[in-house]
Amino acid sequence: MAKSTFKGIAISGIAGSVPKNKINNLTDHEFCSEDERKKIVELTGAHEYRKAPPEICSSDLCEAAAKELMRGLNVDPKSIEAIIFATMTPDYRIPSTACILQDKLGCPISTVAFDINMGCSGFVVGLYNACALIQGGGLKRILLLAGDTQSKLCHDQDKTVVFLLGDGGSATLVEATGTSEDSIVIELMTDGSRFNSLFVPAGGFRYPSTKITREVKEQADGGLRAEDDIYMDGMEIFKFSSTDVVKSIKNFMELGQLSAEDIDFFIMHQANKFMTDKIARKLKFPLEKVPYSLRVYGNTGSASIPLTIVHNYDAMIPSGKNRCLLSGFGVGLSWGVADIVLNQIYCPPVIEC
């Protein structure tokens, strides 16, 4: 079981960034009727999101967040020992974008840098890896970058995804504190048997991109897309989120003897509000303990958890300790739960790039 307790590790700060370009779900996407757009917005809770122009990649968003984070915390880039970049949208197929970010951020060549190809569970999986490098590898200071430009994976008339998938980046500083009271508990899970309920069918080495895979067709579910575009089986993902994810959070809380009262904030991946409200209620979290960034940023993939923290941090008792339960779930299928404490961390307002 991939459940670990990490001692003497804490998050010192989180910064978030988004592209300037706003897409309004009520007024854009004219391929859907006005009534349909209203209904989608009402149910998903995503009123708008940000869409990066072609020249802005996930790494650019994370770079801006990382620079602001290091500036605000007065951290010398030379002191960074590892860069972990969780993303589904790297700059290149080769190399890991984290290598490029090592140079752009001014980190030393002694830095270990690698990407984690994960989406909506990416922040939690990345945090697990950061903690493991500190606890197991003796590193002291790690930059965890999580970001995606998912709008580039969608066909712009695929109504199953285009109202939800937005772009965003984040940077989180994870540090060894040497204080045993600072603890982070994380559990990760994977079910690859359902990988094809949320994936991009073509464009990898299994099924390379060709003229045929780039052809846009009306699909059986009414979506308009090519095989090079992201596909989501909405009901299968709903089923996964509302059963497997809920069950694993329940088990995590039971084994850790945690109740909703013990947790200040339950921060979920920003999938869609109809579903996440139901998950929160099922787990007995009052909705005031469940912050959202979905309304303004949509579902930002691996950035959604850190971006939700940054977006809501002013309302999250910034002067005190916040015990937060994080739940990331999505492509893989991969999911994870983390029990963390945010203790007066540096959390600047979301940056626009």
Add this chain to the structure above:
Amino acid sequence: METKVKELFSTILEVPANKINDKTTPENIENWDSFKHIVLVSAFEEEFNISVEPEDVVEMYKNYETFKMIIMEKLK
């Protein structure tokens, strides 16, 4: 009550009530896709002031009979 359930179901999906029966599934009726299913569940929650559990939302996507039974159970 069963008639009311069918009426609302038919209105939301914009499918005549006489074309809906217990064997109706998302595969054999136009419009009943995963998004419309969420619209359906949400409309029933609002209309009858009920709250459908997430696992029931999934079950209700099997066929009209299951959909109706879960709603009727909630209304007891």
